[in-house]
Amino acid sequence: MAVQRLIERFNLRSRLRFDIDAGQIWLDESRMLLFHAKAIGALRRELFDSLGAKRAQGLLFRMGFAAGQQDADLASKLLGEGDNFDVFQIGPELHAFEGLVKTVLMDAHIDWEQGCFFGEAKCENSWEAESHLQQFGIGEDTACWTLAGYASGYVTRFFRRFIVFRETQCTCRGDPHCVLVGKPVEAWGDDAYLEYCRPQDLEPSLRELQRELWQLRGGQREQHAPGRLVGASPGFRTAFDLLGKAARTPITVLLLGETGVGKEVFARWLHENSERAEQPFVAVNCAAIPNDLIESELFGVQKGAFTGAQQSRPGRFERADGGTLFLDELGDLSSSAQVKLLRVLQTGEVERLGDDKARKVDVRLVAATNVDLQRAMAEGRFRADLYYRLATYPVTIPPLRERKSDIPLLVAALLEKYAPIYHKKLPGLTDRAMQALMAHRWPGNVRELENLIERAVLLVPSGTRIEVEHLFAGCLPAPPCGAAIDRQGLVGNADEARRELLYDSLLDDGFDLQAHEARLLELAVRRAKGNLTHAARLLGITRRQLAYRLKQASGENRPSPERT
Secondary structure, eight states: OHHHHHHHHTTOGGGEEEETTTTEEEETTEEEOOOOHHHHHHHHHHHHHHHOHHHHHHHHHHHHHHHHHHHHHHHHTTTTSSOHHHHHTHHHHHHHHTTSOEEEEEEEEEETTTTEEEEEEEEESOHHHHHHHHHHOSOSSOOOHHHHHHHHHHHHHHHTSOEEEEEEEOGGGTOSSEEEEEEEGGGGTTOGGGGGGSOOOOOHHHHHHHHHHHHHHHTTSOOOOOTTOOOOSHHHHHHHHHHHHHTTSOOOEEEEOOTTSOHHHHHHHHHHTSTTTTSOEEEEEGGGSOHHHHHHHHHEEOTTSSTTOOSOEEOHHHHTTTSEEEEESGGGOOHHHHHHHHHHHHHSEEEOBTOOOEEEOOOEEEEEESSOHHHHHHTTSSOHHHHHHHTTEEEEOOOGGGOGGGHHHHHHHHHHHHHHHTTOOOOOBOHHHHHHHHHOOOTTHHHHHHHHHHHHHHHSOTTSOBOHHHHSTTSOOOOOOSEEBOTTSOBOOHHHHHHHHHHHHHOSTTOOHHHHHHHHHHHHHHHTTTOHHHHHHHHTSOHHHHHHHHHHHHHHHSOOTTTO
């Protein structure tokens, strides 16, 4: 009964949802899978046969550890809604919920302030022990490695301290029960068991094969380190390979792509991997400078050239001498600036405004625009001769919506960038948060993703996973649909499940049925703009029934002699 009360108290059933139409099962924001136990048992047997017992056991332990951390994230969200020990007990209940084992905490010494745990748990109906017995029979070793890993991961994440569980009794050894003992990692001393908690190196032969495969794949072309460029999708690789071929040449490169795809990052990579890497990299956003100032910014000003020119000043071309000049938003240049830019590209010389002296410059030009230059030429807004001078080597950077397979890589890189800035340690995103990112259209491309991740890092508590609400503050995507399971363990209708959630949320302390009914009547009448017939139709009752209930509700709101 205590277990049932715990499940009902924290409404765990409503967090497990089946969306059969989409082929998804969700536990809160984590995507779940429903596998045949025999299929997982067969995979487990393959691991032992191919990796050997020790490596397979370590792999299973760490797999369970990751699962326990996921469930601990869900439990941690409920802290403050009840007694800490009750919230902590959610872990064993979730493990049973997922069909893996029934765990009962037999003995526990917990210091909540210090985050310290010493405990012992009895496990019944372990799927892992059952599978091991079917595959290997009774032996001398314990078998519930994923269960020990789960308990370790769950308690570690919950207490923010490395706690390790070890199986001391197992039905696979002939013991009456499976028993797990957990304590802080330092309390285990130099126990060799701790080796199972750490990833082990691959066999040298496997590493050698991996190295040879990489050489075979890349032997036909020069290899380049991606640096700050992140991606592995075909679109990204095409753009990156083109960029790599141009890196150590003087050719002018034109970067094409929508706003926010990262054209300046590509331009910086080109400079840093060129022979000019030790020289200046100067970036100019042509759209951010007024037309009457763009020429002075690019080509410089001679003292007295115009009112206010109190001293001579070199332009961006001169400052970039020997290095790379990046002209962003090139399509917004004025006609006169286009003429002067063309002359500089043809002669390699610049003239400051108000000066008749030509200055020789050695600049590698990289230009970028999100404007359709072909259309701009047809409309007379961009010079054809300048276009053909700039478009010697065009590189198109695909928008993020066309390289969505790069999103997980970009997210990992951005978390690595922003988590230290905000002094946080973050394990990553929930499955639902990542799915929301993959489903987004990304009109702002990588820049939009970077803004979302930075905001999420700011909002999320340290040590927890980023959820959808942290990413899309104020514009949350629709919650995951699907049907929840009822108290009899049956999957209900999705619409009915949503209504069940609504009713559940109403049944808090201080619930007043009459007050809620009166409020609902009032809302229906307001939506029907005072028309009682329409309001009654909204409520699924007759007009007479509505009028009667409104009269009753208004009467209850007036104090009567009996009540006073």
